[in-house]
Amino acid sequence: MSVLEENLQQHFxxxxxxxxxxxxxxxxxxxxxxxxPAAERIFGYSAEEVLxxxxxxxxxxDRQHEEVDFIDRLRRGERIQHFxxxxxxxxxxxxxxxxxISPIRDxxxxxxxxxxxxxxxxxxxxxxxxxxxxxxEMRHRVGNSFAIASGLLRLCADQASEVDDFVGxxxxxxxxxxxxxxxxxxxxxxxxxxxxxxxxxxxxxxxLQPFTGPLPADVRxxxxxxxxxxxxxxxxxxxxxxxxxxxxxxxxxxNGRLAITGTRKGDRLIIRWTEExxxxxxxxxxxxxGFGTTMCESAVTDQLDGxxxxxxxxSGMEATLDLNLHRLTAKT
Numbered sequence: 502m503s504v505l506e507e508n509l510q511q512h513f514x515x516x517x518x519x520x521x522x523x524x525x526x527x528x529x530x531x532x533x534x535x536x537x538p539a540a541e542r543i544f545g546y547s548a549e550e551v552l553x554x555x556x557x558x559x560x561x562x563d564r565q566h567e568e569v570d571f572i573d574r575l576r577r578g579e580r581i582q583h584f585x586x587x588x589x590x591x592x593x594x595x596x597x598x599x600x601x602i603s604p605i606r607d608x609x610x611x612x613x614x615x616x617x618x619x620x621x622x623x624x625x626x627x628x629x630x631x632x633x634x635x636x637x638e639m640r641h642r643v644g645n646s647f648a649i650a651s652g653l654l655r656l657c658a659d660q661a662s663e664v665d666d667f668v669g670x671x672x673x674x675x676x677x678x679x680x681x682x683x684x685x686x687x688x689x690x691x692x693x694x695x696x697x698x699x700x701x702x703x704x705x706x707x708x709l710q711p712f713t714g715p716l717p718a719d720v721r722x723x724x725x726x727x728x729x730x731x732x733x734x735x736x737x738x739x740x741x742x743x744x745x746x747x748x749x750x751x752x753x754x755x756n757g758r759l760a761i762t763g764t765r766k767g768d769r770l771i772i773r774w775t776e777e778x779x780x781x782x783x784x785x786x787x788x789x790x791g792f793g794t795t796m797c798e799s800a801v802t803d804q805l806d807g808x809x810x811x812x813x814x815x816s817g818m819e820a821t822l823d824l825n826l827h828r829l830t831a832k833t
Contacts, residue, residue: 523619526605529576531556531568534614543621545591556617559588561595575604575615585622597622699732701725701763708739712747713759722763725770731829734804738797742774742820750818751776769807770829772822805829 523540527533533556536548544551544559551558557568564586571581581602588598599622605614658667699707704727706716727735743752751757757778764771794811801809806825811818 523617525556525617525619526614527556527617528614529572529612531572540619543590543619544588550591561587561589571602571615575602576612578604578612580604588619597626697732698729699727701727704732704736705739705761708736708743712743712752717759717761719758719760720762722761722772723765723770725763725765725826726830728830730831731805734800735824735829737800738809738822739774741797746776751778754778765826768826770822770824770826772824774820774822775817776819777817 520537520539523543524535524537525533525540526535533551533554536546536551541547557565560568567584567586574581581600584600584602586598586600587595589595599620600617602615602617604612605616607613701722702716702720702724705720705722709716709720746752746757746759751759757776760773760775760777762771762773764773794809798809801807801822801824805822806828808823809820811820
């Protein structure tokens with residue numbers, strides 16, 4: 502072996518050892534021949550534990566056929582590029598992975614094995630899912646905005662006798678709507694601070710003001726101060742209930758009635774949002790679980806350690822938020 506060849510081999514070995522991706526060599530019987538440090542970190546097995554073992558120990562039972570297909574394709578001299586699948590760590594955890602596999606040939610060009618590069622794509626999958634949810638929420642909010650504007654036009658038209666009064670009412674409602682929307686918008690930008698703490702009554706007033714004007718008489722809540730960390734998820738749920746109500750609930754009808762109570766029960770806070778109106782909801786879709794309901798359930802469960810339920814009846818709808826009082830009021 503020449504000095505140049507030796508240097509090239511050392512350089513290649515350094516690249517393999519320093520790679521963030523798992524680099525593994527196997528023969529055509531799927532036996533592991535080499536195992537770099539990144540493979541140890543990603544899969545949890547040391548080199549001593551896997552060398553000479555079949556690579557199928559990394560493959561879930563329902564995906565064993567993939568290895569058979571890989572070997573067949575490698576024998577034909579094919580390469581497998583960026584194949585996304587699931588693999589299993591030593592502790593049994595399944596995780597998403599992207600693999601690229603190239604045939605290894607001897608001096609005569611015969612395929613004798615394969616070199617496999619595997620990359621853990623858990624973070625990329627998580628980021629893609631977060632992006633999907635954010636886009637879904639954006640579409641949901643944009644659609645709601647048109648329906649809300651229509652509802653506010655109707656409300657203000659009922660209250661105004663002249664054009665100037667109507668314009669003034671609409672301007673005030675839209676300004677209040679923007680303030681309420683900002684409370685309910687999740688802080689996703691880097692460096693964005695969460696909203697400051699607010700009494701529950703003041704939070705309800707800020708959310709309801711664009712839709713009802715003065716706080717309705719049937720809003721009775723205990724003197725609970727919502728922490729800064731809990732303001733946004735709770736406002737999100739209340740804002741969603743308001744938008745649904747102005748689209749097809751009590752706030753969309755002259756004869757509609759909205760009542761809200763907030764009561765302590767031990768270490769829980771129970772908020773009941775009750776809407777009464779003579780007719781059933783105009784849109785049957787309201788009784789189905791859509792993105793808005795899913796978003797509310799997620800916010801209440803994940804961030805407020807609570808539950809969110811909605812029940813529709815002949816006379817209206819009742820939503821119940823059962824919240825962890827400490828989680829709702831904790832300073833940190």
